[in-house]
Amino acid sequence: MRRHGRRRGLLLGENSAGQVGDGTTEDRPVPTQIFSIHLNTGRITRLTSSPTVKNDADWSPDGRRIVFTELIPEIVGQPAQAVLKIRDPAQGREKILVGGNIRCSSPRWSPDGKTIAFLVREPSVFRNDALAVISAG
Numbered sequence: 001m002r003r004h005g006r007r008r009g010l011l012l013g014e015n016s017a018g019q020v021g022d023g024t025t026e027d028r029p030v031p032t033q034i035f036s037i038h039l040n041t042g043r044i045t046r047l048t049s050s051p052t053v054k055n056d057a058d059w060s061p062d063g064r065r066i067v068f069t070e071l072i073p074e075i076v077g078q079p080a081q082a083v084l085k086i087r088d089p090a091q092g093r094e095k096i097l098v099g100g101n102i103r104c105s106s107p108r109w110s111p112d113g114k115t116i117a118f119l120v121r122e123p124s125v126f127r128n129d130a131l132a133v134i135s136a137g
Contacts, residue, residue: 010057010066011035011044034068036089047089055082056106060113060136064088067097067107067116067136084118086136097134105129109136 013035031051037044048054053071060066066087074080084098084107097116098104107118116136119129 009037009039010059011037034066034087045089047087058108060109061111062113064090065136067109069104069107069118072099084116084134086116095137097137098132 011034013033030053032054033049034047034054034057035044036047047066050070052073055069055071057066057068066089068085068087069082070085072081072083081099081101082103082105083096084104085094085096087094098118098120102120102122105119105121107116109116110133114136115133117131117133120132121129
């Protein structure tokens with residue numbers, strides 16, 4: 001759980017905030033959601049609802065946006081993808097920052113909120129994870 005000045009943290013969980021998990025089972029990924037928890041009151045608010053696995057959620061320094069990775073399931077003829085997204089909970093809008101045939105993980109905001117660093121792996125190019133930095137837009 002990560003905090004910022006507004007005293008909120010983030011939880012990743014299954015369909016209810018009481019079932020916090022890592023989003024995987026032996027057989028298949030279990031859809032996970034992102035929840036905000038107010039650290040003073042304990043109030044939990046669901047921020048996402050799509051039937052996909054979300055990981056690595058991180059609040060922006062100003063507390064207005066969340067960056068996270070989302071596993072897009074395999075579609076006929078296309079491999080599964082781990083895309084990098086930004087969500088504005090107040091507006092309910094999401095934006096894909098990085099997608100395609102790559103796997104993104106571990107996104108973190110820069111202190112000024114202008115860029116996001118993350119690990120990326122494209123099997124045809126990188127043998128190991130590479131560090132990438134992108135504008136937060």
